[in-house]
Amino acid sequence: MEKELNSHEHSHDHDHSHGHHHHDHNDFTDYKTAVKEYRESFASKKDVMEQAPDPAVREMVKYMDEQGVENCFDRFDKQKPHCTFGLAGVCCSICSLGPCKITERSPRGTCGANADLIVARNLVRAAAGGVAAHGARAREIILTLKKAAEGDVDLPIIGRNKVKAVADMFNLDIKTKSIEELAGEIADILLEDLSRTVPGPHKTLEAVAIPERKRVWEELDLIPVGSYHEVFEALHQTTVGTQGDWRKAMDQFMRLGIAFSMNSVVGGSIASDCLYGVPQRTTVKANLGTLKTDTVNIAIHGHAPQMAMEVIKAGRSEKFIEMAKEAGATGIQFYGICCSGLSTLYRLGGVIPLSNANGSELVLATGALDLWLADIQEVFPGIMEVANCYKTVVVTTNESNRLPGAEHIGYKRDLSDLDKLPQLADRIVTRAIESFKNRRDVKRHIPEHEIEAEVGFNLETLIHRYGSLSTIASALIDGRIKGIINLAGCTNTRIVFEKAIVDIVDILLKNNILVFTNGCASFPMAKLGYCSIKGQEKCGEKLLKFLGPKMPPVWHFGECIDNAHSVAVFREIAKYTGRHMKDLPFAEVTPEWSNEKGVGAALAFRMLGFSSYHCVHAPVHGSQKVKDFLYHGTKELIGSCMNVDTDPAKVAEMIIRDFDEARSNICWRS
Secondary structure (H helix, E strand, C coil), X not given: CHHHHHXXXXXXXXXXXXXXXXXXXXXXXXXXXXXXXXXXXXXXXHHHHHHCCCHHHHHHHHHHHHHCCCCHHHHHHHCCCCCHHHHHCCEECCCCCCCEECCCCCCEXXXXXXXXXXXXXXXHHHHHHHHHHHHHHHXXXXXXXXXXXXXXXXXXXXXXXXXXXXXHHCCCCCCCCCXXXXXXXXXXXXXXXXXXXXXXXXXXXXXXXXXXXXXXXXXXXXXXXXXXXXXXXXXXXXXXXXXXXXXXXXXXXXXXXXXXXHHHHHHHHHHHHHHHCCCCCEEEEECHHHCCCCCEEEEEECCCHHHHHHHHHHHCCHHHHHHHHHCCCCCEEXXXXXXXXXXXXXXXXXXEEEECHHHHHHHHCCCCCCEEEECCCCCXXXXXXXXXXXXXXXXXXXXXXXXXXXXXXXXXXXCXXXXXXXXXXXXXXXXXXXXXXXXXXXXXXXXXXXXXXXXXXXXHHHHHHHCCCHHHHXXXXXXXXXXXXXXXXXXXXXXXXXXXXXXXXXXXXXXXXXXXXXXXXHHHHHHCCCCCHHHXXXXXHHHHHHHCCCCCCEEEEECHHHHHHHHHHHHHHHHHHCCCHHHCCEEEECCCCCCHHHHHHHHHHHXXXXXXXXXXXXXXXXXXXXXXXXXXXXXHHHCXXXXXXXXXXXXXXXXXXXXXXXXXXXXCCC
C-alpha cells in the first residue's frame, strides 16, 4: 500500500508541472463531444409514455398529458438542452468572483482553479450533501430513541432484542441495566459518533467495520471524525482559495463515503431498529390498482417515520375508524411513497407501496388521495400544483421541509415537543376525514394494475428462514448463485422511468444473479412482480433451483437506510466463504441514481469494497483526471471502482463479466 501511495504522489507532482497549459484543444473537444452524446441519450416524456415498464405509469403519464397537468417529465423536457458545463462538472459558483466555467478560452476560473479542481470540489460538496441528508434523518430518529429511553416521550422501545444485541456490540453492561438504560447509552454513542468535534474513538466504526476495511482506511488516512465534522470540513475545504489540490479533495470525498455509511446510515438504522423493532417479512399488494374509492386514503411520503408511525396507529384506532364511517367511508387506508412508506409497511403492515419520488405526481393525479403526509427529502415542490388540481390536502410535518400552500402540522425543529406526537397525529387523521368528505366530487382515474409483493428481508429474517447464511454462501460457492447485487438508488428523468432498473435485473436474473433491493429502486421491483414467487419465471435454471418454491428472486430489504441490513447479510455470507467482501462477486447497482444521497450511497459501498454500476454519469467529463480516478483509479486503493454505461444491457454485461472474473480469481466455477 505504501508503494502505491508513493507512486501516486510522484504522478501527482508531475500533474502540477503542466502549469498554465494544463488543457489543450483536444481536452475540451473530447469532453464537449462526450457530453453532447450523453445529452442526446436523455429520455423524453414521450419515451416514458411508450417505454416505461410499468403499464400503470404509462397510463398515468398519458392521462396527465390529456388533462394538461404538468409533472416532472414535462419539466425535464423544458430544461433541454441541458447545460454542458453543468453536466461536465466545470461550472463553479462557490464564490462571487464568478460564476466561472471552464472552456478552451478560459481554462481556469478567476481564482485560478482548473477543471480538475472544480470538478473535484463539486463532487465533494455533493457527497457532503448526501451525508447531511441521511445524517439529519439519523439525528432525529436517534434523538427520538434517546427521549423514549429517558421517558420524555411516551414511545415503547419495541426492538428489545436489537437493543441487547447492539449493547453487546458496544460492550455495554447488559446484565445489570434495563432495556431503557441501554437504549439511552446506545443513543448517546450514536449521537457522539455523528456529531464529534474532538477527535476520538469512533465506536460505531470500531464495532461494525470489518478489520480488512479498517486497515485500508487507516493506511489511507480516511477514518472520519464524525459526520458533522466531515461535512463541516468538506464545506471548509471547498471554499474559495482553500483546497487547491484535486487529489486531496478526493481524499475528503472518500472520507465522506465512510461517514455516510458508518454514521448517517448505520446510526439511523440501529436507532430505528431499537425503537420500532427489526423489519419483519410481510406480504402486501402493490401498485396503483390497489387504490380504493370508498376509504379515507392517506399517503405516507418521505424519510422520517416518527410522525407517520403515530398517524397510522391513530388511523387504525376504533375512534377514527368510526369517525371515517360516519363520514361515509368504509375505513382508512394508508399508502406508501418513498421510504417512510416502506419503513411503516414492514413494521406495521398494510401500508400499500405505490411509487418512488419521481412518480409521486402520477399518484396524486389519480384523484384518489385525500391527504398527503409529507415529512422530509424527495418531496418535490411540484406536487403542490397537482394536489391542488385534485383537492388533495398536503400536510407537512417537519420544519426542514415546508411547502407553500401546504398545511403544517408538525413538531418543532428542536424536537422539544415530540411528546405531542399523538395529539398531532389525531389532528392529521381528523383532517384526512374532513378532506374525504370535501372531495367526493373529484374525478378518479385508477389504472387496473396491482400485484403481490413480499418485503422486509434482513439478516434476522433470513436466519429464521435458512437457519444460517451458510446455505446462501454454499450456493454462491457452487455456482447456483453466480453473484449478488444490492439494487438501490433513486430514479432519474434522464432515463425512461424505471426502465434501466428493470432491464438490468431481467438480464442478471437470467444469469443466476440474486438481487437485494431497497429504497426507490425497489418500487418497480415490488409493483412488477419481482418480489413475488411469480418473479421466478425471470430466473436462470441454477438460481431457480436455489430459490425453491417459496422465495422470490428479488429480496426487498426496505427503505434506503436498509442498505445497512443488506451489508450485514453480505458480511455474514462473506464470513462463511472465508473471503473478503471486496474479492467476492458482490456489487452495488444504482442504475438511475439522481441526487446527493445517491452519490453517498454508491460511494459508501465502494469504500466497503463493492464496485458500483450505473446508467447515469457523474458530472466529471470536464476532468479526465477526476474521471479516471473515480471510474478506475480507486481499484488499487480501495478494491473497487465506478462503472457507467447509458445502455442497461451493457451495464448488466459488465456486472456479469466482473462476477465471472471474481469467481475465477478465487477458483470458483462460473
